[in-house]
Amino acid sequence: MKNSLNQNINQQNNEVLNWELIQEDFKIKFGKDVFESWLKKMHLVEVKADYLLISVPTRFIRDWITSRYLDNVIQVIKAHNKSFNRIEFKINSVSNNILDNNNKLNSSDQKNIIDGNITFIKDTFIQYSRIDPNKSFENFIVGQSNNLAYEASKKIVESYSSYNPLYLYSGVGMGKTHLLNAIGLNLKTKKKVMFISAERFMYHFVKSIKSNEMIKFKDYFRNTDVLLIDDIQFMNGKEALQEEFFHTFSALLDKGSQIVLTADRPPSKLSRIQERIRSRFSGGLVVDIQSPDLSLRSEIIKSKLSELNVLNGNNVKISEEIQNFICSEIKSSIRELVGALNRIISFSRIYNRVPSLSETRIILKDLLNIHENKVTIDGIQTIVCKYFKISKNEMLSSRRSRYLVRPRQTAIYLAKMLTSKSLPEIGRCFSNRDHTTVIHSVKTIEKLRKDDNELNIKIDTLKSKILYNKENEI
Numbered sequence: 001m002k003n004s005l006n007q008n009i010n011q012q013n014n015e016v017l018n019w020e021l022i023q024e025d026f027k028i029k030f031g032k033d034v035f036e037s038w039l040k041k042m043h044l045v046e047v048k049a050d051y052l053l054i055s056v057p058t059r060f061i062r063d064w065i066t067s068r069y070l071d072n073v074i075q076v077i078k079a080h081n082k083s084f085n086r087i088e089f090k091i092n093s094v095s096n097n098i099l100d101n102n103n104k105l106n107s108s109d110q111k112n113i114i115d116g117n118i119t120f121i122k123d124t125f126i127q128y129s130r131i132d133p134n135k136s137f138e139n140f141i142v143g144q145s146n147n148l149a150y151e152a153s154k155k156i157v158e159s160y161s162s163y164n165p166l167y168l169y170s171g172v173g174m175g176k177t178h179l180l181n182a183i184g185l186n187l188k189t190k191k192k193v194m195f196i197s198a199e200r201f202m203y204h205f206v207k208s209i210k211s212n213e214m215i216k217f218k219d220y221f222r223n224t225d226v227l228l229i230d231d232i233q234f235m236n237g238k239e240a241l242q243e244e245f246f247h248t249f250s251a252l253l254d255k256g257s258q259i260v261l262t263a264d265r266p267p268s269k270l271s272r273i274q275e276r277i278r279s280r281f282s283g284g285l286v287v288d289i290q291s292p293d294l295s296l297r298s299e300i301i302k303s304k305l306s307e308l309n310v311l312n313g314n315n316v317k318i319s320e321e322i323q324n325f326i327c328s329e330i331k332s333s334i335r336e337l338v339g340a341l342n343r344i345i346s347f348s349r350i351y352n353r354v355p356s357l358s359e360t361r362i363i364l365k366d367l368l369n370i371h372e373n374k375v376t377i378d379g380i381q382t383i384v385c386k387y388f389k390i391s392k393n394e395m396l397s398s399r400r401s402r403y404l405v406r407p408r409q410t411a412i413y414l415a416k417m418l419t420s421k422s423l424p425e426i427g428r429c430f431s432n433r434d435h436t437t438v439i440h441s442v443k444t445i446e447k448l449r450k451d452d453n454e455l456n457i458k459i460d461t462l463k464s465k466i467l468y469n470k471e472n473e474i
Helices: 002-016 019-030 032-037 059-068 070-080 107-115 120-128 147-158 176-187 198-210 214-222 239-254 275-282 294-312 320-329 334-351 357-363 377-388 392-396 402-418 423-429 435-449 453-467
Strands: 043-047 051-056 086-091 166-169 193-197 226-230 258-263 285-288
Touching (some): 059 070, 070 086, 147 166, 147 258, 166 176, 176 258, 198 214, 198 239, 214 239, 320 334, 320 357, 334 357, 377 392, 377 402, 377 423, 423 435, 435 453
Parallel strands (some): 051 086, 166 258, 226 258
């Protein structure tokens, strides 16, 4: 009876949409690898008036497809029937569906598991977990802005598991990964150390699911003495990954293993992370690495100059004036500071002379204006609201008055144009609006710009103010 019902549903669906044909288009659009790994697991359940109900085996697969491929998936479907504007997912939680028959281990792989031989998991983890011998405590330059993070990291090496976890956060290029590496470098001779990025952790998690090796994945990570994970914010919104990480995290704490994490924000600011995980992060020592002050930047410049001259066998003399200029102008991160110095040294070697101050300004032009590239959706909303003289609450409200709709659509359009955020992410920043609303807003503004010169001027003006951070001129 049930099979008969399913056949009727499939027959009705096929009259509206040929799902097999759509899947062929998915394969062409996304490539065979993406199709086989992700999109093949989508099954058409029901056709509604303006949307499709699609089943997938796990929440993780749903989240992965939604965050990376959803917009293009809808485009392919609309090419077959324009009446469908969105997709709703149903989790078909059957454990046996995690693997397709094509993804089952072959006989030699199964023999390796039975014999206890090293499988891909252990191999690839060993190959990836390479600690850089050049990033040690000895060459980490300490100042007021990073002293607490440095001392806390040293204490872990000296007094194993004195606080757990240690959570270091800062903007990019402030030395978080350097300290993480230094801890691993000191402990790897006496402890089993795993140093991995959150992105790589997820990669092996997905690969383990596909290869039916989750037991080995769990065993490998839960048997380490020191777990060092970089960029933990990458787990935002990835429910299945967070579930596995939480249990791994808890198992390591229970056995007394040391955990050190880095992120670009404090635990309280990690959006779309399970509350219980945020609570565990906050339960250890949380340390903020501040932007380097002038004295630390000056010390870094002198140290790097000496290091580069030793490595390259040259004695490039950078004047105090140029050094002071770099230190005073490049404030955002240590990485950018060192990058600026590398450019000056490269110029000196190519032209066999040190650049003048005016030439230095030209060489470092993009770094001196680095704030131009730091565009956030919140910043866009603030500037657009100020320009159109409305409040942010009005913009984010559900009201559809004309004097609110156009600024809202403009802000959404600029968010799509000036940031790398996905459509669902943009929608969430505008009071959890659906990604189809974002698409509609972008298309509306694009259409209006073709004939409305005044709107073009407004858009260009706003774009300039956003990119160049000239809010006070609005």
